[in-house]
Amino acid sequence: MILRGDIFVGKKLPSTRKLAQSLGIDRSTVLLAYNVLYSEGFIEAHVGRGTIVVDSSNSDSGNVPILTSLRWDDFFTSCNFSAYDSVLQKNNDLFDQKEIISLAGGDPAPDMIPAGEIEAIIARLCRDDLYSVLKASACQGILPLRERLASDMIGQGATVSPEEIIITSGAVQAISLLSRTLLDPGDVVVVEKPTFYAALQIFKAAQANIVGVPTDVQGMRIDALERVFSVHKPKFIYTMPTYQNPSGAVLSLERRKALLNLAYRYQVGIIEEDPCSKIFFGQAPPPSLKSMDKSAAVIYVGTMSKMLFPGFRIGWIMCTRRMAKRLAMVRQYEDMHPNTLGQHVFLEFMKTDHFERHLSAIRKIIGRRRDAMISTLTRTCAPALTWDKPEGGFYLWCRLKAGLRSNEISEELLKKNVATVPGTAFFIRPEEGMDRLRLAFSYETEERMEQGIQVLGKTAKSLIARKKVKPDVSEIEIGKIL
Amino acid sequence: MILRGDIFVGKKLPSTRKLAQSLGIDRSTVLLAYNVLYSEGFIEAHVGRGTIVVDSSNSDSGNVPILTSLRWDDFFTSCNFSAYDSVLQKNNDLFDQKEIISLAGGDPAPDMIPAGEIEAIIARLCRDDLYSVLKASACQGILPLRERLASDMIGQGATVSPEEIIITSGAVQAISLLSRTLLDPGDVVVVEKPTFYAALQIFKAAQANIVGVPTDVQGMRIDALERVFSVHKPKFIYTMPTYQNPSGAVLSLERRKALLNLAYRYQVGIIEEDPCSKIFFGQAPPPSLKSMDKSAAVIYVGTMSKMLFPGFRIGWIMCTRRMAKRLAMVRQYEDMHPNTLGQHVFLEFMKTDHFERHLSAIRKIIGRRRDAMISTLTRTCAPALTWDKPEGGFYLWCRLKAGLRSNEISEELLKKNVATVPGTAFFIRPEEGMDRLRLAFSYETEERMEQGIQVLGKTAKSLIARKKVKPDVSEIEIGKIL
Numbered sequence: 001m002i003l004r005g006d007i008f009v010g011k012k013l014p015s016t017r018k019l020a021q022s023l024g025i026d027r028s029t030v031l032l033a034y035n036v037l038y039s040e041g042f043i044e045a046h047v048g049r050g051t052i053v054v055d056s057s058n059s060d061s062g063n064v065p066i067l068t069s070l071r072w073d074d075f076f077t078s079c080n081f082s083a084y085d086s087v088l089q090k091n092n093d094l095f096d097q098k099e100i101i102s103l104a105g106g107d108p109a110p111d112m113i114p115a116g117e118i119e120a121i122i123a124r125l126c127r128d129d130l131y132s133v134l135k136a137s138a139c140q141g142i143l144p145l146r147e148r149l150a151s152d153m154i155g156q157g158a159t160v161s162p163e164e165i166i167i168t169s170g171a172v173q174a175i176s177l178l179s180r181t182l183l184d185p186g187d188v189v190v191v192e193k194p195t196f197y198a199a200l201q202i203f204k205a206a207q208a209n210i211v212g213v214p215t216d217v218q219g220m221r222i223d224a225l226e227r228v229f230s231v232h233k234p235k236f237i238y239t240m241p242t243y244q245n246p247s248g249a250v251l252s253l254e255r256r257k258a259l260l261n262l263a264y265r266y267q268v269g270i271i272e273e274d275p276c277s278k279i280f281f282g283q284a285p286p287p288s289l290k291s292m293d294k295s296a297a298v299i300y301v302g303t304m305s306k307m308l309f310p311g312f313r314i315g316w317i318m319c320t321r322r323m324a325k326r327l328a329m330v331r332q333y334e335d336m337h338p339n340t341l342g343q344h345v346f347l348e349f350m351k352t353d354h355f356e357r358h359l360s361a362i363r364k365i366i367g368r369r370r371d372a373m374i375s376t377l378t379r380t381c382a383p384a385l386t387w388d389k390p391e392g393g394f395y396l397w398c399r400l401k402a403g404l405r406s407n408e409i410s411e412e413l414l415k416k417n418v419a420t421v422p423g424t425a426f427f428i429r430p431e432e433g434m435d436r437l438r439l440a441f442s443y444e445t446e447e448r449m450e451q452g453i454q455v456l457g458k459t460a461k462s463l464i465a466r467k468k469v470k471p472d473v474s475e476i477e478i479g480k481i482l
Numbered sequence: 483m484i485l486r487g488d489i490f491v492g493k494k495l496p497s498t499r500k501l502a503q504s505l506g507i508d509r510s511t512v513l514l515a516y517n518v519l520y521s522e523g524f525i526e527a528h529v530g531r532g533t534i535v536v537d538s539s540n541s542d543s544g545n546v547p548i549l550t551s552l553r554w555d556d557f558f559t560s561c562n563f564s565a566y567d568s569v570l571q572k573n574n575d576l577f578d579q580k581e582i583i584s585l586a587g588g589d590p591a592p593d594m595i596p597a598g599e600i601e602a603i604i605a606r607l608c609r610d611d612l613y614s615v616l617k618a619s620a621c622q623g624i625l626p627l628r629e630r631l632a633s634d635m636i637g638q639g640a641t642v643s644p645e646e647i648i649i650t651s652g653a654v655q656a657i658s659l660l661s662r663t664l665l666d667p668g669d670v671v672v673v674e675k676p677t678f679y680a681a682l683q684i685f686k687a688a689q690a691n692i693v694g695v696p697t698d699v700q701g702m703r704i705d706a707l708e709r710v711f712s713v714h715k716p717k718f719i720y721t722m723p724t725y726q727n728p729s730g731a732v733l734s735l736e737r738r739k740a741l742l743n744l745a746y747r748y749q750v751g752i753i754e755e756d757p758c759s760k761i762f763f764g765q766a767p768p769p770s771l772k773s774m775d776k777s778a779a780v781i782y783v784g785t786m787s788k789m790l791f792p793g794f795r796i797g798w799i800m801c802t803r804r805m806a807k808r809l810a811m812v813r814q815y816e817d818m819h820p821n822t823l824g825q826h827v828f829l830e831f832m833k834t835d836h837f838e839r840h841l842s843a844i845r846k847i848i849g850r851r852r853d854a855m856i857s858t859l860t861r862t863c864a865p866a867l868t869w870d871k872p873e874g875g876f877y878l879w880c881r882l883k884a885g886l887r888s889n890e891i892s893e894e895l896l897k898k899n900v901a902t903v904p905g906t907a908f909f910i911r912p913e914e915g916m917d918r919l920r921l922a923f924s925y926e927t928e929e930r931m932e933q934g935i936q937v938l939g940k941t942a943k944s945l946i947a948r949k950k951v952k953p954d955v956s957e958i959e960i961g962k963i964l
Contacts, residue, residue, distance in 0.1 A: 031749060035748075077663060136587070169795075311618060311821060332680070333654060341793060341824075
């Protein structure tokens with residue numbers, strides 16, 4: 001039409017949106033056409049003035065057109081992350097803001113860092129051989145750290161060699177690498193109900209079919225697991241048998257044996273994640289599945305993030321030698337290798353006798369905080385919240401009563417600068433966690449924790465009042481609401 | 483048969499392999515059956531003695547059976563990593579062995595580390611606020627580093643804000659995250675021929691259709707790219723326009739303009755990876771695509787690994803604000819966040835005036851090594867190898883003459899403790915790189931580099947002799963061999 005003269009020089013073209021509407025075509029097609037017209041010198045575009053037909057004989061096609069910004073959003077892959085991520089995402093956005101009282105993340109607090117020892121180790125590593133701690137390391141991680149981790153695990157009765165270990169950038173990367181190495185779309189994965197939300201998200205992103213097995217205070221119910229095996233042939237079972245995140249449950253010794261027997265019988269592997277079996281408040285927990293396993297059925301995932309600090313992102317996988325090789329190959333195209341200094345610092349710390357002393361110190365601190373949280377909760381939040389007392393780990397897994405809904409209360413609390421994690425994050429079907437709330441007792445001082453819990457108590461009361469539910473609800477079990 | 487008494491107690495059962503063969507069924511079926519028999523107490527298995535029928539009334543089904551190790555290998559996903567990976571894998575296995583002369587990786591050498599400054603910065607960070615550098619950081623990376631990177635890029639003429647940046651665990655993770663965020667199976671990605679092998683592997687793992695565009699000394703050929711657009715609608719173009727890995731080519735200013743124009747016209751985004759535009763030996767290269775882009779078409783990937791050191795795994799992506807959010811969400815389930823201390827160390831180093839001084843120092847060192855490599859090659863390897871002289875970066879991209887094949891010579895060299903990267907790694911169809919070899923001149927001292935090149939010269943000569951190809955081959959262009 002421009003060439004024919006039906007549209008004159010100086011004429012303003014309709015907006016891409018309007019033209020697309022009037023022609024009943026996609027806007028991107030109009031954009032493409034306008035861009036071609038632009039690049040061939042027929043039109044010009046100016047912010048605020050629109051798109052104008054120009055004299056094409058004057059056009060300078062060497063110029064960079066600024067017709068429209070590329071709409072990258074249209075290019076995003078379809079995303080499996082669920083809506084309940086929104087609270088986690090908000091928690092992450094507010095990360096590091098001092099006014100937030102965080103009962104969300106299970107992070108070690110400042111008073112749990114063995115500051116003197118770590119500072120001395122870092123200084124010594126830098127002084128002795130700076131280049132060694134700044135250069136690249138092998139994809140599988142540095143050998144001396146793998147040797148040290150192997151010998152520790154052997155000390156616990158397990159069979160493992162340094163070649164069967166890969167150092168990862170934290171436990172989440174461990175799960176993610178295992179998922180990439182083992183899961184094809186449609187594969188079945190068995191998890192506990194509830195389970196660690198990051199694992200859920202990773203398995204979902206791998207397009208696995210996730211089957212949840214009910215749990216009780218002794219962890220995964222093996223009878224229910226066996227029923228799963230009668231229907232499905234899972235690729236693996238993902239479990240956190242000791243101080244589970246979020247429930248705090250410990251799989252009993254009997255069930256550990258039964259779980260291994262089932263795994264052998266059905267030839268199904270187990271991924272055992274074990275972030276905090278060393279953070280116990282009374283007696284030590286049963287041995288790890290890995291140390292009871294005589295048949296290479298258990299892949300063990302460990303991390304330094306809970307025992308020391310998370311900033312270095314150092315975790316590890318103990319598996320078969322061939323799988324370790326395979327994982328290293330996959331990770332070469334993920335992040336190449338775990339950061340070198342972090343590996344050396346943890347190695348040096350493990351080699352000193354500070355480690356056991358440090359563990360025993362933080363057990364005391366975290367145990368005291370658990371007690372403080374429970375006592376404040378009892379005073380200010382019962383009977384709207386109930387819980388089981390965990391014997392280790394970082395979390396209190398609360399039941400919400402009186403029709404309280406976890407997403408609602410979490411969002412309300414965040415407005416009042418208290419961060420928590422709604423129970424919905426820990427279930428395949430989020431609605432199953434609507435009456436649950438995870439509170440971390442590791443991070444805040446007892447004073448700030450108490451402040452946070454008081455806000456929680458008030459918020460719960462006002463939400464209950466707003467719902468006009470009778471306040472005397474101690475005997476009412478609401479259960480699933482959706 | 484056991485219950486009926488056809489098979490007596492004490493009888494040794496056939497091996498699973500034999501029984502599977504004789505029945506014409508899969509061995510895993512036999513294993514499963516044996517496991518069921520085991521768990522129900524009918525048989526026992528002992529290493530070296532085989533599988534024996536036992537008195538089932540005595541069986542203790544609570545025991546852990548050790549019939550067979552779980553065969554995890556059967557569970558691996560199908561893997562897209564190619565055979566030519568084997569040399570890279572061997573290089574990785576030999577990582578860190580002092581006797582290897584490494585002409586493989588483009589790593590900064592010990593004499594390029596600003597040791598005093600880095601040690602002082604680490605010591606100060608630990609002293610001032612140890613907890614801050616050991617704790618977790620936000621998924622998007624610490625804000626002050628993003629602010630600093632933004633202001634540097636703005637200084638180069640680009641438009642970018644801290645919200646449009648995500649700190650990654652190195653440039654490889656950057657490509658990997660972008661791939662996960664943008665690529666669905668079957669999407670078309672455009673790369674240079676040759677291109678960075680890690681990017682190739684990442685796009686292959688994403689099941690993309692990778693289209694290669696020929697290059698010359700001025701980088702990607704825009705005429706060829708336009709022909710690609712006439713057939714395909716790519717999701718993005720991946721390019722390293724400045725001192726490309728492996729070719730060392732620099733995309734000319736004219737071609738940069740033309741590339742951006744094409745991208746705007748066809749509404750195709752560009753991922754610009756820029757690890758070493760600051761490592762130049764003569765005059766500075768043309769501006770980055772990102773700084774010329776006025777339409778958000780360019781995603782920029784940077785890294786500290788080449789400018790400073792790789793051990794901390796710190797890189798970054800500059801993109802749109804919404805994409806940065808999306809990438810942060812994806813990375814939350816990859817490795818949570820980049821290591822915290824590394825981010826702070828780089829931030830502090832960028833804030834001092836050491837950075838420019840450091841860059842100018844390493845330009846001189848690496849430039850000298852390039853010259854040393856070229857002069858030794860000229861003496862010992864010409865005319866069997868030829869090359870173009872790179873004006874920046876870390877690599878010499880050699881042509882192999884006289885029928886020399888890159889995989890063969892790389893493997894031969896590794897046996898003699900000299901690591902190189904065969905050209906096959908840099909092509910979608912590996913055979914296209916059979917007459918190419920990448921040599922890194924950054925890492926080894928001039929003396930060791932000379933040793934390595936001499937071994938290369940001898941190896942080339944003996945391979946040529948073995949092939950009985952005439953030694954006078956200066957005019958012969960062998961080209962593709964396969």
